[in-house]
Amino acid sequence: MRNNKEELKIKKLGKWLKESNHTVILTGAGMSTESGIPDFRSQDGLWKKKDPMKLASTEALANNYDEFYEFYKMRFGSLAGHKPHKGYDILAKWEEDGLVDSIITQNIDDFHLKAGSKNVYRIHGSINEYRCSMCGTPVDRQDFMDKLPCEKCRGNLRPGIVLFGEVLPQDELSASIEEMEKAELVIVIGTSLTVYPVSQLPHITRGKKVYINREIQGSGNFDLTFQETAGDLLEKIDNVL
Ligand code: NAD
Numbered sequence: 001m002r003n004n005k006e007e008l009k010i011k012k013l014g015k016w017l018k019e020s021n022h023t024v025i026l027t028g029a030g031m032s033t034e035s036g037i038p039d040f041r042s043q044d045g046l047w048k049k050k051d052p053m054k055l056a057s058t059e060a061l062a063n064n065y066d067e068f069y070e071f072y073k074m075r076f077g078s079l080a081g082h083k084p085h086k087g088y089d090i091l092a093k094w095e096e097d098g099l100v101d102s103i104i105t106q107n108i109d110d111f112h113l114k115a116g117s118k119n120v121y122r123i124h125g126s127i128n129e130y131r132c133s134m135c136g137t138p139v140d141r142q143d144f145m146d147k148l149p150c151e152k153c154r155g156n157l158r159p160g161i162v163l164f165g166e167v168l169p170q171d172e173l174s175a176s177i178e179e180m181e182k183a184e185l186v187i188v189i190g191t192s193l194t195v196y197p198v199s200q201l202p203h204i205t206r207g208k209k210v211y212i213n214r215e216i217q218g219s220g221n222f223d224l225t226f227q228e229t230a231g232d233l234l235e236k237i238d239n240v241l
Pocket of ligand 1: 027028029030031032033034037038039040106107108109110124189190191192193194195212213214215228229230231
């Protein structure tokens with residue numbers, strides 16, 4: 001019985017994907033857990049062990065650089081050796097096939113780009129970009145990992161990601177809002193939708209809204225919800241296209 005209902009929902013989403021003239025995907029940390037990268041708020045998420053506000057924040061960067069640095073060194077070290085899973089490949093293929101127009105991601109792992117997606121808005125930045133926290137000079141990742149000071153001003157180096165307490169890159173955010181306005185279909189995948197302002201993005205669209213997440217509380221005004229694992233579900237949808 002459950003399977004039948006599930007199949008109908010999958011077919012419905014397949015139909016919406018084919019009919020939509022502008023489809024936008026919004027992803028979060030849950031999109032990468034199947035690649036072995038922990039998210040922030042699941043049972044075994046990163047934040048169960050560390051306090052994000054304390055470490056991934058402008059406060060820590062300014063006043064507690066040693067812990068800030070150790071936290072990111074540990075995080076970036078733990079990303080090494082992981083790669084995008086089949087769900088990422090499917091989204092890249094859908095873009096190539098004209099089924100997906102853009103991807104807005106909160107993830108900093110650059111997996112969408114690695115998998116071949118092209119029109120990607122990285123609204124929380126990327127772990128592949130580093131700069132001086134004082135003068136903004138771009139630096140190499142290795143300089144940050146070696147905890148070197150900035151060559152120009154001796155300032156502390158930092159990753160090019162958005163910290164708690166910082167505003168989002170305005171270009172990426174404006175483009176993401178425009179994408180949401182144009183969308184006839186928005187598929188939200190693997191995010192708890194708790195981090196502002198991304199949490200507000202799905203409310204902008206007048207198109208259909210779909211939510212794929214391992215934990216779902218309430219329908220949250222979505223037209224269709226799937227309490228499922230991202231990669232597996234994307235594969236099932238791909239099979240009905
Ligand atoms: P979050 O941890 O708040 O929520 C992740 C959600 O994904 C949870 O609700 C969880 O139930 C769900 N989930 C976990 N695994 C899933 C799976 N396999 N399939 C479907 N759903 C799954 O993450 P968020 O909403 O993205 O939080 C925001 C912050 O987390 C962002 O700022 C982002 O930069 C950061 N983050 C990024 C990474 C990464 O780049 N991979 C990793 C951890 C955190």
